[in-house]
Amino acid sequence: MSRLIPVRETILAAAILVLLLLISSRFAGFIAPSNLANVFNDTAPLIILALGQMVVILTRCIDLSVAANLALTGMVVAMINVAMPGLPIPVILAVAVLLGAVMGAVNGILVWKLSIPPIVVTLGTMTIFRGIIFLISDGKWVNSHEMSPAFTAFPRMELLGLPVLSWAAIITIILFGIMMARTQFGRSIFAVGGNPHAAVYTGIDVGRTQFWAFVVSGALAGLTGYLWVSRFAVAYVDIAGGFELEVVAACVIGGISIAGGIGSVGGAVLGAIFLGVVKNALPVVNISPFWQLAISGSAILIAVAFNSRSGRTKGRIILKSAEATQ
Amino acid sequence: QDDVRIALVVKALGIGFFEAAAEGAEEAAAELGNVEIIYTGPTDTTAEGQIEVINALIAQNVDAIAVSSNDTDALVPALQRAMQRGITVISWDSGVAPEGRQLHLNPSSNPLIGNMIIKLAADHLPDGGEVALLSATTTSTNQNIWIDEMMAVMGDYPGIEVVATVYGDDLADKSYREATGLMQTYPELDAIIAPTSVGIVAAAQAVVDAGKVGEVNVTGLGLPSEMAGAIESGASQSFAIWNPIDLGYSATMLAYELSQNGAVAEPGAEIPMGRMGSLTLDENNEGAMADPFVYDASNIDQFKSIF
Amino acid sequence: MTTRIAPAPAPDVSPIVSMDMITKTFPGVKALDQVKLDLFPGQVTALVGENGAGKSTTVKILTGIYQPNGGTIRIDGDPVVLATPDDASQAGITAIHQETVLFDELSVAENIYIGHAPRTRLGLIDKARMHQDASALLTEIGAPFSSHTQLRDLGIANKHLVAIARALSVDARVVIMDEPTAALSHKEIEELYELVETLKSQGKAILFISHKFDEIFRIADRYTVFRDGAFVADGQISDIAENDLVKMMVGRSVEQIFPQTNHEIGEEVLKVVGYAHPTEFADINFTLNKGEILGFYGLVGAGRSEFMQALFGITKPSKGVCRINGNIEVIRSPADAVANGIVYVPEDRGKQGAIIGLPIFQNITLPSLDKTSRKGFLKLAEEFKLAREYSQRLDLRAASLDQDVGNLSGGNQQKVVIAKWLATQPQVIILDEPTKGIDIGSKAAVHEFMAELAAQGLSVIMVSSEIPEVIGMSDRVIVMRDGRIAAEVEGDDMTPETLVRHAAGITTPTEGAAA
Amino acid sequence: MTTAPQTRHVPDRLNSRAARIFKSWEALLLAVAIAIFVINSFASPYFLSAWNLSDATFNFTEKAMIAFAMALLIISGEIDLSVASIIALASTAMGLALQYGAGTPELVIIGLTVGVLCGAFNGFFVTVLGLPSIVVTIGTMSLFRGISFIILGDDAFRGYPASFSWFGQGYIYWVFTVEMLLFVIIAVIYGVLLHKTNFGRAVYAIGNNPTGAMFSGIRVARVKFILFLLTGLMSGVAAVCLTSRLGSTRPSIATGMELEVVTMVVLGGVNILGGSGTIPGVVIAAFVMGLVTFGLGLLNVPGIVMSIFIGLLLIGVIALPRLWAMAAARRTP
């Protein structure tokens, strides 16, 4: 029964609706479809990264290096673009995804083969990736006028009324929906996080699954790296600084259990959208932007307290069964 | 031979404006002959980062520190320690409180800049209109001063209304989002004034993406090399900046004068700064280098490859 | 009811699987020592042996979870290496494991098919077909729930049915069942027997592990006996008597194991009145006297551990009082319990008992730190003194006292846990399945020690699911069923038959209810 | 019946004290620290100067104060990512009090109290509601700093009294700063607390097996709550020092410090999953990080490049022994 109506997602969606209504009472234009499309577009990178992070968290790991991965990939593709302005966008995309995946694989290998705790691994690679950006760019910015028009135009290109950036998020959501529900890998992810011991009995390699989760998260970070850099038309060391925590926050708000095994694509997406709405609404409803941090912090606390209440395991009930059989 | 070591401490490494200032510093060093420039700074714009850098410089016993600070007050104790150890300390571009430095070099006089940024917007709004400010961080000293100066002269521009001030933290994505938010909240908005080189570029990009070129004019302070695209697209009619090369050059010259030639920083003093003439100090030991210079479609091509 | 289902086929067919000279060692334990095991098509082979004899280890080797240190496995006469669980299912071997190895967050169908779900042409999991197939399987084994149910919503018995369905979802030639009936009710057990019969008629080889002799004699065709990780004997069930099988299993007759209990029972120490919990247990009333060994018997899942943990202050009872030495005491936490002289040696040694990662001496002194320290500051010399005293008393076998307790064998870990509690000088010691998973030698030592404690005036509560142990050790036995006290038996009433009858809730005596 | 068992003698310890120390993580780390010290003295002529070394300690003293409390928290199996935000909130509270005329003693008391209250807030969510600490403190990390932003906005509090500057800028004797003294005192207190008291033993027990610790009569929730209080308190102390050193409060104070604190703790040999680690290890790790950043700073290496070294150090010191073991295992199958 609880399966038919996913409680957490419904409540989160309702919370977002209420939030939208509140905002629209202060500023009606916010819920105009065109503006909502803008908000979605602005939240697209967060959605994509949150999905990658979700996979990692489901396997009982955490990836703190996503933002640094994004920034490094973004810088590399920007520099490639400056050096070879003629390189077609599909090649750039492939490079970005591949590079991101390689960085994810580095994390994954350290977790899988050396059994170093994921938080230590990604804390380390986070600083290392950022440092590498500085080394390859010499700390310099890549500015919009240095990038080729095709490079910066891609994420804004409109298809069926929505920019490519939004489509990237939508396609990622669909692919993840299919992957998590309908593929062996997706189900293994839940199994590994839910009960690693049992996963071994079922023939699922826990370490290998975690490795691939990191690769997926890295690849998405790479993709987002290109989208980010081209959308804001600038690349430098610090882009998306601290974004990793926002990504984790989106997952937590979306009901993904940090202990692994519990979570859904819908939850991650809604969690990201919740943060996106808050972030975009503050400037327009004239709440001082200084409130943003406190609001998202409170949202995390409320969400996690709520999720743990609704998700508390029932335990086995010895007496009930007694009553039933008598 | 023992070189004179002058440290040019910037808000953060990698920002085009400061890279250009460093070039100017090298130019001054070459002119002076026996000067070694240490160009340094934190990687992100934090006061704590600058303090660590300054501590390292004190330890190296450099001759002078010229700093563009991330925080008016937080650097003071560290800089005071530097002065106690006999190091010449000046601030430039973004100042520190008077007790933390010997003098401060303003790129231009603050009232002039404050007036300039609103004038740039008003010149294209003969019938008045709504303008909004997109600043850097809430704590950036110079932006805050310029905005205050601007507010002081608003009486000269009747019909122009400042509807909001937002902060992009000198981050491209945040500035972009704030600019987009401004255009949504104030559909009638006529101009965005961004007195920061990061914010102005992001705002111009946001205007282009919102399809509001021609409706919203982005202006403020920016670098020709970064703003060339915005002028071309029409997102920005004009903007201003002083020459960062000159600024780095002047700061180096001043530091050299104070530490090597016995110049004394006191109210009313005139301190030479090479080809840029001399700096006259006011009662706060501050002085202005030169007027800001306006760039628009007529001259942008000439400067965009220089800085 | 106990009609033999089918005559044993002639033993001249060749085995599908045969294990030969298989050895498996764990750090500090030789779980299997050159054992052999043959499984024939269309026959049920019962693998019998005491706890820790190596039965489950054998299962894990056959299913590719553990790798043997030596020996050969042959399938249809050809040597194979089963490196992963996948290899094993490729080879046609499937198992219902002793522990439920399932996923709470997945649906029943997904649990059944994880790893080998039917695919659509695009390579995606075919949900419709998966649920269809799963439903068919569930119907076949008589499971009363839908394939869409989320596993977390099922009770332990139903979870076990899912595990059975999972094993059957693989088209296997060899089906292994490791204590499949331990958690099932009568009706489900009957259906399982029918299922075994069907599988047999399909020519599959079945390995059936059970401690229940009645069912072994009812459904098995052959037997193999392990003792202490070594092969003892195998043969046709029809050729052997129950008593002989027991003897082979234990290596001596059952009565001999238990020490003479010549302790004196004194006045009342503990009285529990009306203990209840909203979901786990209700109406628990009993008394415990000085120097008494009180046995708690019941089927696994009867709620004994839950109640003991409430008595120890871990779970909070909703009702009930507890009187210690005549005074009413409120026990809200284990710290309160210890202060009142009640200590608990838990069933789950790894999780709840030993603190793996801490050295032996620190494990022993942990609840007695107040005694070995001054004003909250540790005094190592005192700690070692205490640890030395109790490790000697329990005859602990270890390289040194500062060795990680995790490096000890199970029996010695158990000794450390008991030492830890004895060092607090308690009045009442609760031992939950004290000999579960420890070797025969240690088991005897624990039994002997228990008797010694009682003789010294300590009151002992012993929770055990092993009938011989309960009968051999206890002065009095309380039987629990479904969270309530089903009976209290004493003296000559303590027969295997009465205990099983009360534990299973059978009102009319049945034949062959116990070994 | 078995015969009366012959009691065996089990020795107290297997290895001598010297052997244990020699093989320890701390010994390895100390060797690294000494190596860095020697390399630094060759790399820069300015390194071996008392005043410079004294200045260098500011790079780590405040972080280390928190790291000691954090070490206990991590050993117990929890973590607090909100420490830097606690500093911001405590500093803001001090600034606010300053506006109402508080003097130095009041400022210190307020800073410490706010720290403890924040710790209690975290502790409540973790121990009473039973939520995972990593998530709770990611939330409070935003919340605490967010409150500072709400209070301060784009403003700053300045004008702290001269006597207040003693904590972050004062010297006890010659080159020895007040912060150094605090660092030493706190290190000793936490060293004793963790290694020499019943409380410390309980922390280890909880970290290795929380259920087992509870079953052994340890009040697990209470111990964890106290650890959150202590971490909050230490953040309060660091807030006093940092505010005093900077002479002003802005909401962005100490941004990102939590990760440096965690890095220091992990580098000090504390198992991020709980159960093991020592205070001497953290002390040495503090020096290692301080020496690396100061040494590279003298060479004017940008901070971000230093962080590569720290990142590599972090992964390297954990990975190398494991790679070693794997290689050894391969050689002798």
Ligand SMILES: Nc1ncnc2c1ncn2[C@@H]1O[C@H](COP(=O)(O)OP(=O)(O)OP(=O)(O)O)[C@@H](O)[C@H]1O
């Ligand atoms: N992973 C392991 N690590 C260390 N020792 C183990 C491990 N698994 C099993 N053992 C030990 O191997 C021996 C055999 O255990 P096994 O589980 O095979 O017994 P069993 O015959 O199935 O017992 P039971 O009837 O209790 O299920 C025991 O002494 C056990 O403690």
Ligand SMILES: Nc1ncnc2c1ncn2[C@@H]1O[C@H](COP(=O)(O)OP(=O)(O)OP(=O)(O)O)[C@@H](O)[C@H]1O
């Ligand atoms: N619903 C369930 N889901 C999963 N595991 C269960 C469930 N019920 C019981 N178990 C497991 O079965 C085993 C036996 O249960 P446990 O010993 O806790 O039962 P109990 O109530 O203490 O009964 P007793 O001690 O009388 O056997 C334990 O390992 C327990 O974890």
Ligand SMILES: [Mg+2]
């Ligand atoms: Mg078994």
Ligand SMILES: [Mg+2]
């Ligand atoms: Mg039990």
